[in-house]
Every structure is written in structure tokens, then in C-alpha cells.
Amino acid sequence: MDILIVEDEPEIARLIQHTLEKEGFTCRICRDGLNALSAVQEQLPDLIVLDLMLPGLDGLEVCARLRQKPGVKDPYILMLTARGEEIDRVIGLSTGADDYLVKPFSPRELAARVRALLRRSLRQAGQSQVYRTEHFVVDADQRSACRLLPPHPAENLDLTALEFNLLSTFLSQPGRVWNRTQLIDKLWGNDFFGDERVVDTHVARLRKKVEIDPANPTFIKTVVGVGYKFEDGTA
Numbered sequence: 441m442d443i444l445i446v447e448d449e450p451e452i453a454r455l456i457q458h459t460l461e462k463e464g465f466t467c468r469i470c471r472d473g474l475n476a477l478s479a480v481q482e483q484l485p486d487l488i489v490l491d492l493m494l495p496g497l498d499g500l501e502v503c504a505r506l507r508q509k510p511g512v513k514d515p516y517i518l519m520l521t522a523r524g525e526e527i528d529r530v531i532g533l534s535t536g537a538d539d540y541l542v543k544p545f546s547p548r549e550l551a552a553r554v555r556a557l558l559r560r561s562l563r564q565a566g567q568s569q570v571y572r573t574e575h576f577v578v579d580a581d582q583r584s585a586c587r588l589l590p591p592h593p594a595e596n597l598d599l600t601a602l603e604f605n606l607l608s609t610f611l612s613q614p615g616r617v618w619n620r621t622q623l624i625d626k627l628w629g630n631d632f633f634g635d636e637r638v639v640d641t642h643v644a645r646l647r648k649k650v651e652i653d654p655a656n657p658t659f660i661k662t663v664v665g666v667g668y669k670f671e672d673g674t675a
Contacts, residue, residue, distance in 0.1 A: 444485040459547040473497025492521035507536035571611035574673035610670030619667035
């Protein structure tokens with residue numbers, strides 16, 4: 441597993457590298473946001489440890505740009521910050537980070553977070569299922585998702601790994617109401633760390649890709665006081 445460390449403080453970068461290499465991971469280090477984007481283009485990592493406060497492009501901008509790139513496997517992103525306020529966690533996750541770790545952190549916690557993120561891809565790799573509704577086809581084995589909304593042409597959806605698994609979960613049981621706890625258990629299992637409201641962020645991001653009008657969703661409905669459900673006819 442290849443990990444890109446984006447951290448401008450040399451001592452912290454070396455600590456992260458030492459911690460993760462002891463776990464058997466291969467690590468590269470970048471000191472700023474622009475070099476990080478170039479490094480990702482040269483060799484796509486499995487996971488990025490991304491500091492929020494960077495010279496030039498900050499971590500939020502780097503994260504947002506990475507998530508906007510179509511047609512590539514999406515690396516997991518673990519965002520680091522010296523800040524601990526809730527608003528910073530929310531902003532970081534809203535740009536597409538998968539998890540959030542506040543400095544100072546223990547090497548043991550860092551290693552646990554990284555292992556948890558990478559276990560998601562290993563756990564999900566064993567899935568083999570196709571889900572079809574009237575307007576969507578999701579192939580969990582091929583990791584492909586397609587939207588069918590005539591008269592519009594069929595559209596292959598460019599989803600992050602987590603968005604894909606969230607859509608697959610919804611399509612697996614159309615009409616079921618999922619609360620946040622159930623979705624967290626389905627998507628993260630015991631690997632989850634953090635605020636359960638991260639579910640709302642990822643639902644909002646998914647709506648932008650599957651709905652014609654995300655502000656008035658047709659498919660992913662909010663059930664007030666409970667959670668979310670997916671509504672679509674059978675194929």
C-alpha cells in the first residue's frame with residue numbers, strides 16, 4: 441500500500457513516515473500542496489495523509505481538487521490539523537476527506553486510523569452484486585454506477601469510493617429508511633471514528649451526482665427526524 445504524506449513540518453512528516461513504515465506501508469513525503477497534486481498524478485497513492493495548513497495551496501483546496509478529478513481510483517484522505525473546533529472538522533469532511541485527526545496525535549492512533557481506512561477497500565473488494573432500479577444500475581463487482589433518465593443519455597456516474605458504497609447501500613433495499621447509525625455501521629463498521637453527521641455530508645455530495653436538482657431530490661429522500669431512504673421504481 442502506497443501512502444502520500446503531505447506535511448510541511450519536517451519533524452511531524454518524519455514521525456508519520458516512521459510510524460507507517462513500521463506498519464509495512466510505503467511512504468512518500470511532499471511539503472506543499474502543489475507538489476502533492478503533482479505527486480498524485482505521477483503515482484496514485486492508496487491513501488493520503490494531508491495536513492490542513494500548508495504553504496501555497498492549503499489542505500482543503502488540495503482535497504477539493506483531488507475529489508474533482510474524474511476517471512481515477514479515489515485515494516482515501518486522512519486530514520490532519522492543529523485545530524480542534526467542530527467547524528474545521530465539518531469543512532474538512534465536506535471537501536471530501538474520509539477521516540480527520542487533530543494534532544497532537546499519538547502514533548498508535550494514527551496507525552489505527554490508516555489501517556481502518558485501508559480495510560474498507562479490502563472488505564469491499566469481496567463484494568459481487570448488481571443492483572437495478574428503474575433509473576440506476578450499480579455493479580459492485582465492476583465498481584460501476586450508471587444513471588438512466590430518458591430523454592437524457594445513459595450516464596456513468598463518477599463517484600468516490602464512499603459515494604459508490606453509499607449508493608449501493610441505498611439501491612440494495614429501495615424504500616428502506618436508514619438512520620445515521622445504520623449507515624455508519626454499513627459503510628464503516630467498527631472502523632468508524634468521529635461525528636455521525638459526516639453521513640449528512642456524504643449524502644449531500646452523492647445527491648449532487650445522482651439528482652437532476654439536488655435541492656429537490658427525487659431519489660434520495662430525507663426522512664425528518666430519522667434519516668434517509670432511496671425511492672425509485674424497479675427495473
